Amino acid sequence: MEIIISSYPEGLSFPDEIETTVRLAVEKVGEMFGASTAEVSVTLTNDAYIHTLNKEYRQIDRPTDVLSFALREGEEPVVAGGPDTDVLGDIVLSVERARAQATEYGHSLRREIAFLTVHGMLHLLGYDHIEEADRREMEQEQKRVMEALDIPRQ
Secondary structure, eight states: OEEEEEESSTTOOOOHHHHHHHHHHHHHHHHHTTOTTEEEEEEEEOHHHHHHHHHHHHOOOSOOSEEEEESOOSOOOOOTTOOSOEEEEEEEEEHHHHHHHHHHHTSOHHHHHHHHHHHHHHHHTTOOOSSHHHHHHHHHHHHHHHHHHTOOOO
16 A cells, blocks of 8 residues: 655654554555555644644634545546556544544544544545444444554553
8 A cells, every 4th residue: 555644734743653553544444445555645734734624625614633535436437557556535634633632532642543544544435424324334444443453442
């Protein structure tokens, strides 16, 4: 799986363990959902930047924990001679919000980063949580992946 991880705005940096956890979660979702040859871009950021994106793209004027921008919408035709890599899209994750939520929920930052990455990946794969039945299905898949990652709530 091709995983491109960056941070924004420029100069923002995070401990290596955060990037390692993101990679692990993306790879596990890819493995479990048949997307191991896909490409995903993950941007690690702060609340200020994700707030701007949330307001611009979702018209919600507050920071959020994770945003997903899927490049696949529905069934796409196969392009003859096209690239072997399936570009799924982009995930933007607020590490600042993840830290606050980890404290609020009483578990590790590693667990929160993994969970948010899994959540974002499932959105890229077409899962959603607008309707109640869809929400339950997505929660079940999140739980299944987190169990496979063996990153329990602590």
